[in-house]
Amino acid sequence: MNVLITGYFNETSKERVTGAFPESWTIAIVEPQHIDAFIGEADVLIPEHIQVDDVLLGKAHRLKFVQTGAGYDNVDIEACTARGVWVSNAAGVNANAVAEHIMAFVLSYYKNIPFLDGALKDGADETQLDYAGGELLGKTIGTIGFGAIGSRVAELARAFKMNVLAYDTNKNIKSDDVELVDLDTLIANSDVIAINIFLNESTRNMVDKAFLRKMKKNALLVNTARGPLVSEVDLIDALKNNVIGGACLDVFTVEPLSEDSELRRLSNVILTPHTAGMPDGYKFHETRYRFFVDNISRVGRDDKPLNCLNKV
Incomplete structure (x- = not known):
């Protein structure tokens, strides 16, 4: 073979x-x-x-x-x-790996792990660091897509006592543990939005300027699915102008991510190189x-x- x-x-x-x-x-x-x-x-x-x-x-x-x-x-x-x-x-084979990566992103963002790690390694005095942090308790995470990955994200998020919203085009999906809502409701009410859907022509650039403007001002966008689901130009603009709080990205429009991409220089972004599904x-x-x-x-x-x- x-x-x-x-x-x-x-x-x-x-x-x-x-x-x-x-x-x-x-x-x-x-x-x-x-x-x-x-x-x-x-x-x-x-x-x-x-x-x-x-x-x-x-x-x-x-x-x-x-x-x-x-x-x-x-x-x-x-x-x-x-x-x-x-x-x-x-x-479904790597569903748990991706879901764990999503939660690692969310925790790293709210606990400011990249900033604190970098500051201490650069010799900062930890008694003088000026940073903001947060807890997941009581926050709302919305998963766009409620298949193997989305449902596992919901399980993990509930362990942190988060509220979970889910949107899926499959209207036959039922769940007693999450609130199934329409897309606009999810966008407007989520502190964290995790994208867990396939890329096709109907979902390409789904996250665009209009989508981002519907999000909460301090909301976090997490994408571990496919880069072209998000309009990178619109996302960078939203991140630079405080339209949303931040983004955690494992996938990009063009991969590998260009060395001169603005995403590499934004302080409210956490990046990984398309490794969410590769835990080993x-x-x-x-x-x-x-x-x-x-x-x-x-x-x-x-x-x-x-x-x-x-x-x-």
């Missing part, structure tokens, strides 16, 4: 990822710009930072299966289906890769993969 993985990995990450697969499989981990040299021999593609479209598929002469993480907005499922290529995602080390999550191996093995046996996305 020839498995091609695209993305940006350091050497340690490559070793860990490669070691997660059977020794008899051939694993190639390449940066996106080098995919053309490898795609023709790949039986399986695990794509990051590339578009799996008809042009790429035309070069993938042996491809049987495209396995993504939770998101699959970079894969043309119809084009894959037309060429007899299975597509699956790993929705940079670019690695053992449970996720175990799922990948099991699903690829199913395809190798000519079985239908789990979490199949093909519309047939």
